[in-house]
Amino acid sequence: MSGPAGAAAFAHAWADRVAGTSYVSMTRAESRIFLGALTGRLAAVLAAEEFDAVAVHQVGTDFFDAGYTAPEALGRTVALVHERLLRDLGRTDPDGRLGRLIDVLASSCARAQLDQTLDAQENMRRAALVARIRAERALHESEARSLHAALHDPLTGLPNRTLFARHVAEAFDADDRIGVCFVGLDRFKAINDSLGHGVGNAVLTAVAQRLRAVGEQLFVARLGGDEFAVHVPRTTCVDDVLKVADRVLATVAAPILVDGRELTVTASAGVVERPTSGTDAGDVLRAADISLHWAKADGRDRPAAFDPDRNAADVARYELAAAMPGALARDEFYPVYQPLVDLNSRRLVGVEALARWRHPVHGRLPAGSFIGLAEDSGLIVPLGLRLMELSCRQAKRWNGPLVSVNLAVRQIRRPGLVAEVAALLDRVELPPELLQLEITESAVLEPDDETVGTLRALDNLGIRLVIDDFGTGYANLAYLADLPVRGLKVAAAFLRGQGFDSRRAAVLEAMISTGRALGLTVTAEGIETPEQARTLRRMGCHLGQGWYLGRPTDPSSIRLG
Amino acid sequence: MDRPSWAPDDIDLDKPTAARAYDYLLGGAHNFAADREMIRAAMSFMPDLALQAQANRAFLRRAVQYLVDVGVRQFLDIGSGIPTRGNVHEIAQRAAPDARVVYVDIDPVAVSHGRHFLAGNPHTYVLQEDVRNPTDIVKHPDVTDLLDFERPIGLLMVALLHVVPDADDPYGIVAHLRDELSPGSHIVIGHGTHDSRPEEVAKLTAISRQTPTAMSTRTREDVVRFFDGFELVDPGVVWAPLWRPDSPEDVPEDPGRSGNYVGVGRLG
Numbered sequence: 001m002s003g004p005a006g007a008a009a010f011a012h013a014w015a016d017r018v019a020g021t022s023y024v025s026m027t028r029a030e031s032r033i034f035l036g037a038l039t040g041r042l043a044a045v046l047a048a049e050e051f052d053a054v055a056v057h058q059v060g061t062d063f064f065d066a067g068y069t070a071p072e073a074l075g076r077t078v079a080l081v082h083e084r085l086l087r088d089l090g091r092t093d094p095d096g097r098l099g100r101l102i103d104v105l106a107s108s109c110a111r112a113q114l115d116q117t118l119d120a121q122e123n124m125r126r127a128a129l130v131a132r133i134r135a136e137r138a139l140h141e142s143e144a145r146s147l148h149a150a151l152h153d154p155l156t157g158l159p160n161r162t163l164f165a166r167h168v169a170e171a172f173d174a175d176d177r178i179g180v181c182f183v184g185l186d187r188f189k190a191i192n193d194s195l196g197h198g199v200g201n202a203v204l205t206a207v208a209q210r211l212r213a214v215g216e217q218l219f220v221a222r223l224g225g226d227e228f229a230v231h232v233p234r235t236t237c238v239d240d241v242l243k244v245a246d247r248v249l250a251t252v253a254a255p256i257l258v259d260g261r262e263l264t265v266t267a268s269a270g271v272v273e274r275p276t277s278g279t280d281a282g283d284v285l286r287a288a289d290i291s292l293h294w295a296k297a298d299g300r301d302r303p304a305a306f307d308p309d310r311n312a313a314d315v316a317r318y319e320l321a322a323a324m325p326g327a328l329a330r331d332e333f334y335p336v337y338q339p340l341v342d343l344n345s346r347r348l349v350g351v352e353a354l355a356r357w358r359h360p361v362h363g364r365l366p367a368g369s370f371i372g373l374a375e376d377s378g379l380i381v382p383l384g385l386r387l388m389e390l391s392c393r394q395a396k397r398w399n400g401p402l403v404s405v406n407l408a409v410r411q412i413r414r415p416g417l418v419a420e421v422a423a424l425l426d427r428v429e430l431p432p433e434l435l436q437l438e439i440t441e442s443a444v445l446e447p448d449d450e451t452v453g454t455l456r457a458l459d460n461l462g463i464r465l466v467i468d469d470f471g472t473g474y475a476n477l478a479y480l481a482d483l484p485v486r487g488l489k490v491a492a493a494f495l496r497g498q499g500f501d502s503r504r505a506a507v508l509e510a511m512i513s514t515g516r517a518l519g520l521t522v523t524a525e526g527i528e529t530p531e532q533a534r535t536l537r538r539m540g541c542h543l544g545q546g547w548y549l550g551r552p553t554d555p556s557s558i559r560l561g
Numbered sequence: 562m563d564r565p566s567w568a569p570d571d572i573d574l575d576k577p578t579a580a581r582a583y584d585y586l587l588g589g590a591h592n593f594a595a596d597r598e599m600i601r602a603a604m605s606f607m608p609d610l611a612l613q614a615q616a617n618r619a620f621l622r623r624a625v626q627y628l629v630d631v632g633v634r635q636f637l638d639i640g641s642g643i644p645t646r647g648n649v650h651e652i653a654q655r656a657a658p659d660a661r662v663v664y665v666d667i668d669p670v671a672v673s674h675g676r677h678f679l680a681g682n683p684h685t686y687v688l689q690e691d692v693r694n695p696t697d698i699v700k701h702p703d704v705t706d707l708l709d710f711e712r713p714i715g716l717l718m719v720a721l722l723h724v725v726p727d728a729d730d731p732y733g734i735v736a737h738l739r740d741e742l743s744p745g746s747h748i749v750i751g752h753g754t755h756d757s758r759p760e761e762v763a764k765l766t767a768i769s770r771q772t773p774t775a776m777s778t779r780t781r782e783d784v785v786r787f788f789d790g791f792e793l794v795d796p797g798v799v800w801a802p803l804w805r806p807d808s809p810e811d812v813p814e815d816p817g818r819s820g821n822y823v824g825v826g827r828l829g
Contacts, residue, residue, distance in 0.1 A: 016810075022588030023615045025622055025647030027807035067646050069588045120590035120645075124581075127674035135669060547709045 011036035024067035030296035060108025153222040156208035164221035169281040179235035182270040182288040186300040202258040223416040238273040245269040245303035268295035269303035321373040339550035343537040353391035364503040392432040404436040418457040432462030459484035487521035580642035580671040586614035628715040629656040640667040640721030713745035722754040725772035757817035791826025798824035
């Protein structure tokens with residue numbers, strides 16, 4: 001066997017011999033074809049005139065590159081060449097060429113092995129380095145992402161409260177003055193409640209976008225809920241921030257299109273602008289928050305600038321309100337009495353009990369400084385009852401003039417009032433006709449069945465009911481006919497000064513005659529001069545009350561009879 | 562915190578990884594001392610380990626060739642390892658130059674090397690991901706740019722599922738991936754088992770704990786379950802050398818020594 005058939009036999013044996021020494025990505029048939037081609041090239045070298053080392057070197061390299069990389073593959077190849085290449089090819093070897101061929105084959109494989117190993121190792125070291133750099137970058141980016149997430153609002157992408165506070169703190173270091181505007185959407189809860197959170201979120205997102213567009217130099221944040229904040233840099237006066245606030249309110253107020261629906265949302269703004277010295281970021285943010293609160297309390301859809309006096313008054317009010325429950329427990333509230341006088345006979349017919357607070361620090365406080373707070377907090381209910389009890393006890397002692405006590409709206413609305421008043425009269429043993437209760441017009445503005453029922457029950461007890469401050473609200477004359485009231489109190493303030501306004505006097509006269517026509521006792525409050533007393537008497541007013549007729553005083557100073 | 566799937570500390574060249582150890586078994590030099598040391602330790606009680614790795618690799622070659630022959634032109638090779646000799650794209654693109662291949666591996670160094678190696682091949686992509694996050698694989702924009710899941714895909718999971726313990730729900734993962742594939746797609750699985758050589762495989766499993774991906778070999782029955790929802794292509798789940806061998810000479814006397822069950826399933 002020699003020639004092509006012999007070469008094929010050699011290639012067949014070669015493929016079998018090296019199979020499994022290392023992984024080669026070929027079928028066995030493919031490897032026989034591949035090694036057959038290499039055998040042909042080796043045969044050509046043996047047959048050539050001159051020994052071609054370069055050709056043998058290339059065979060070795062190709063063999064290795066095909067995947068025969070294991071040392072065993074080379075070893076078995078060398079053994080096989082030695083053993084039967086000449087025989088299979090039907091050749092002799094007169095010039096010892098086979099030995100040179102094997103030498104070059106072995107060295108070329110070894111060279112290829114070394115080169116490939118070094119290349120592979122270098123590639124792997126680089127891959128490891130690149131992988132490490134990528135990992136570090138990924139870690140860094142994820143840290144940056146979490147940092148961003150910690151300082152931004154996910155819905156609008158705006159900086160959050162934390163970042164805003166940090167930004168303002170930094171502005172303190174950079175600038176002489178600080179200007180901040182807090183923005184709150186008006187009645188935003190109604191949007192969420194009625195149209196759903198999806199619409200609410202769309203509104204917030206739209207507002208955020210508009211605030212961003214107000215000015216590049218502004219720092220805009222979402223504080224949470226429907227509140228946003230704007231830092232205005234390099235301000236010189238409060239107007240600089242108020243101008244921004246006006247732009248903010250205008251841009252928010254433009255209709256917002258959500259799901260094909262046009263929504264109009266207004267906003268309120270709290271504005272602070274001041275020198276940075278003597279204050280800190282926390283103070284400024286608090287002041288902005290307070291101002292925003294004022295803007296809302298003043299009617300919304302407007303800016304309010306921080307005002308230290310108003311704030312001081314607020315703080316004082318707050319402190320007073322906080323002290324009231326304790327004061328009630330210590331019995332610091334008590335009534336003083338102002339005479340109710342018959343304008344014709346000038347005889348005392350009754351007294352109005354007016355609340356006072358014996359404040360341990362501020363001294364005696366008038367009703368105006370704390371009754372509103374008590375109404376806001378609900379403390380008016382126990383406070384009103386306490387004053388009523390003290391007044392009833394005094395009335396019992398006098399057993400003469402009736403005592404008129406104010407009844408707050410909250411008291412009237414409270415179930416159980418009638419039973420409490422009845423029990424009080426019982427306890428004090430006061431004839432009910434000596435107690436008069438004054439209710440404000442607003443309490444009976446739109447009287448519901450329960451209120452009417454309460455008033456009827458009080459009337460049935462024998463207590464007189466009168467309407468206080470008649471004509472100061474939006475008086476509905478119709479209710480006067482239906483409610484069990486016995487009298488009206490009107491303000492004499494219209495008659496203040498010399499030669500009063502005749503039109504106003506005409507209104508007053510009309511109110512008095514209305515009361516008379518309904519058979520009600522009409523009392524004028526706030527009479528300060530003899531002229532007023534005379535005029536009111538001429539107008540037909542029954543009773544009078546005011547400094548001219550008698551100041552509020554301790555019970556001992558009331559002259560009976 | 563939204564941490565990346567791997568941290569710089571994970572790239573510890575003093576610890577072996579499956580991808581590099583496998584490369585060493587196949588005669589490659591894309592490995593480090595720790596990889597070689599682990600394989601030498603394994604070969605002390607399993608001297609034919611390299612042969613078995615080659616048998617596995619040869620199965621991958623035959624399976625990819627089969628998929629190309631039945632018209633599959635897209636491949637998703639999860640647990641691809643170091644992409645050196647006899648890669649999927651070489652086999653597939655030799656027959657179909659437009660064949661697209663996405664390689665996925667958990668080993669950052671293997672991925673980094675793969676990207677460098679495949680830099681000039683626009684029809685390939687290498688993704689660093691853990692098979693336990695199948696959604697992150699199939700929804701990755703670079704993956705969906707290359708592979709059209711509305712057309713048949715060859716999903717290759719060769720020597721992969723035996724490093725996913727039952728606690729990580731490998732069957733759920735395979736089912737999840739299956740649900741992403743369209744009819745005509747195929748799954749190719751090669752899976753280590755302790756059925757034929759329990760004692761040696763137990764030692765090999767112990768050694769694999771040095772790598773981040775310890776082995777959890779399974780029985781034939783368990784391997785067959787991975788093909789739920791697929792029609793098994795003949796000859797079904799068999800020892801690696803027995804799956805459509807190129808020639809009878811390639812079938813050793815005791816094919817069970819390969820320690821690997823393999824199979825190809827078709828999605829109807």
